[in-house]
Amino acid sequence: MTLQKTTFLTSFFALSTVATIELANADMDISFNDAVSTNSVPVTQEIDSPIRIALIYPSADISDYWIRNYKALVGRLSELNIPYTIKEYSSRQIEHFLQSKYVEEVVGNETDFDFVIFGPTELNIQSKNIQKLSASDEFYTFIWAFHTPDPDWKNTPDAWFDFSSAIGAKALCNTLSEKLGSDVYFALNRGIPGITDTQRSQLFSDCVEEKADWLNVYEHFGQYQKGGGADGAHLVAKNFPEVTLLHNANTAMTMGAIEALKKDNKLDDIYVTGWGGTAKEIEKIKLGELNATPMRMSDDAGVATAEAIKYYVQGKKDEVPNIYLGRITVVTSDMDEAEIDALSDEAFRYSSK
Numbered sequence: 001m002t003l004q005k006t007t008f009l010t011s012f013f014a015l016s017t018v019a020t021i022e023l024a025n026a027d028m029d030i031s032f033n034d035a036v037s038t039n040s041v042p043v044t045q046e047i048d049s050p051i052r053i054a055l056i057y058p059s060a061d062i063s064d065y066w067i068r069n070y071k072a073l074v075g076r077l078s079e080l081n082i083p084y085t086i087k088e089y090s091s092r093q094i095e096h097f098l099q100s101k102y103v104e105e106v107v108g109n110e111t112d113f114d115f116v117i118f119g120p121t122e123l124n125i126q127s128k129n130i131q132k133l134s135a136s137d138e139f140y141t142f143i144w145a146f147h148t149p150d151p152d153w154k155n156t157p158d159a160w161f162d163f164s165s166a167i168g169a170k171a172l173c174n175t176l177s178e179k180l181g182s183d184v185y186f187a188l189n190r191g192i193p194g195i196t197d198t199q200r201s202q203l204f205s206d207c208v209e210e211k212a213d214w215l216n217v218y219e220h221f222g223q224y225q226k227g228g229g230a231d232g233a234h235l236v237a238k239n240f241p242e243v244t245l246l247h248n249a250n251t252a253m254t255m256g257a258i259e260a261l262k263k264d265n266k267l268d269d270i271y272v273t274g275w276g277g278t279a280k281e282i283e284k285i286k287l288g289e290l291n292a293t294p295m296r297m298s299d300d301a302g303v304a305t306a307e308a309i310k311y312y313v314q315g316k317k318d319e320v321p322n323i324y325l326g327r328i329t330v331v332t333s334d335m336d337e338a339e340i341d342a343l344s345d346e347a348f349r350y351s352s353k
Contacts, residue, residue, distance in 0.1 A: 032304075032308075032311065032320055033324075035307045036303050036324070040080055042079060043080055043081050043313075044081075047081075047082060051085075051309060052084075052115070053116070053117060053309075054089065054106045054112075054113045055089065055116075055117045055119075056089040056106065056117070057088075057089070057090065057119030057144060058090070058093045058095070058099075058121050059090045059091075060091060060092045060095075061092050062252040063251040063276065063280075064251075064280065065251070065278055066119060068298045068299060068302070068348060068351035069298070069302040069351075070302065071299075071302065071350055071351035071353075072298070072302025072349075072350040073305050074086070075302075075351070075353065076303045076307065076350060077306045080306060082306070082309065082310060082313065084309075087113075089105070091121065093121055093225070094121065094192070094225065095121065096125050096126065099120065099126060100129055103129040103132055103133060106133070110136045113138070113139040115139055115140050116133050116136075117142045117305060118130065118141065118157075119145050120143070122192050122196065123194055124194050125192075127153070130153075130157060131156075132155075134153075134157050134158070140158045140312060141157040141158055142159050143160045144162070144305070145161075145162055145301075146160060146162055146196070147160040147164070149322075149323075158322075159308055159321070160322065160323045161301045161305050161326075162301065162324070163326045164199075167325075167328060168328045170203070170207060171329070171330050172273065172292065172293075172330055173203075173204055173207035173208050174207075175330040175332065176208065176245075177207075177208055180245070182212045184244060184245055185240075185244055185245075186215070186216060186243060186246070187216070187220070187236045187247070188216065188219045188246075188247050188249070189222045189228070189233065189248040190219055190221045191222065191249040191250055192221070192223055200250075201247065204247060205247075217242065218236060218240050218243065220232030220235060220236075222249075222253045224249065224252055224253060225253065225256070226252045227256055228252075229252060229254060229255065229257040229260070230256035230260040231256075232253070233246060233256065234264065237260070237261060244269070244270060245271040245273065248273060249275050250274075251274060251275065251280055254272070254293075258272060258290060262289075267289060272291050273291060273292045274290050274293035275293060276293065277294065277295025277298070279344075279348065282295070282340060285331055285335075286337060292331065292332045292333070293331055295347060296326060297327040297343075297346055297347045298347045300327055302350065302351070303350065304324045304326065308324075329343065
């Protein structure tokens with residue numbers, strides 16, 4: 001049996017007893033957010049065919065964010081006793097056209113899927129593709145890593161699963177302005193122009209300038225690539241000796257910046273910040289090579305996606321929020337290692353298995 005976007009999904013179940021129905025009804029008393037943050041509650045009904053999922057995402061980059069999302073998704077689906085098949089369409093963050101080709105393929109075979117999960121390379125660049133997917137009546141469209149619907153779009157996704165870069169930027173700003181004080185000269189390794197970079201880079205810059213009288217000396221657009229982060233760090237080390245903090249907008253650029261500053265013998269002189277709290281970043285935090293990062297409870301997004309699929313299949317899609325935002329906290333290199341490990345255990349509760 002195939003899930004249809006225009007039909008109610010309770011027909012997907014084989015409910016055999018009154019007790020089973022009562023269990024399903026009791027499950028509705030748990031709010032969606034509670035369902036994500038607590039232990040899984042498996043479906044008790046028999047599902048007569050696997051849920052068919054297409055996953056389009058830039059998982060070929062250095063950041064482990066996308067792969068961990070995938071692991072959390074499939075780990076939770078398995079715990080929920082929901083059979084599934086997933087067809088993956090992988091790209092790098094800068095391969096915008098390749099994602100367009102993937103979207104065309106999926107839309108051209110739309111009856112093959114019940115859900116399409118799309119992690120865009122950049123929101124504005126992929127806006128037409130998001131609307132194209134959202135227009136389908138054959139599958140539901142979920143978006144990973146963004147959460148800002150455009151009111152002018154004719155067709156919008158069914159749900160968004162993300163971590164707020166704006167909240168992360170403010171949290172990092174508050175932590176560092178208190179920790180480092182005022183009058184800090186800093187530089188930015190920015191990503192790709194767009195909403196994500198604006199939130200991660202510009203909002204951080206505006207906040208520390210207003211809150212603590214910091215001065216933004218230089219900005220480099222590294223395209224979210226390791227090499228771009230290294231280039232930016234080299235330029236800062238060579239041309240701006242007054243800079244004492246370098247902020248990076250993702251893990252790949254953070255890794256490139258650390259390597260570059262090591263080669264330039266500047267790592268001890270420049271406070272380095274990352275973004276996301278990926279496993280690679282946490283490793284560098286523990287080594288003292290990375291000084292601070294806004295850490296996502298990474299598996300929240302994948303777990304929430306799995307729970308949303310469960311809700312949709314149970315005919316409870318109205319209980320799924322249109323926008324789900326996972327938890328985020330700032331981790332610094334002077335934190336106790338046991339505290340960092342506890343945060344890592346929670347963040348990677350599925351993806352580290």
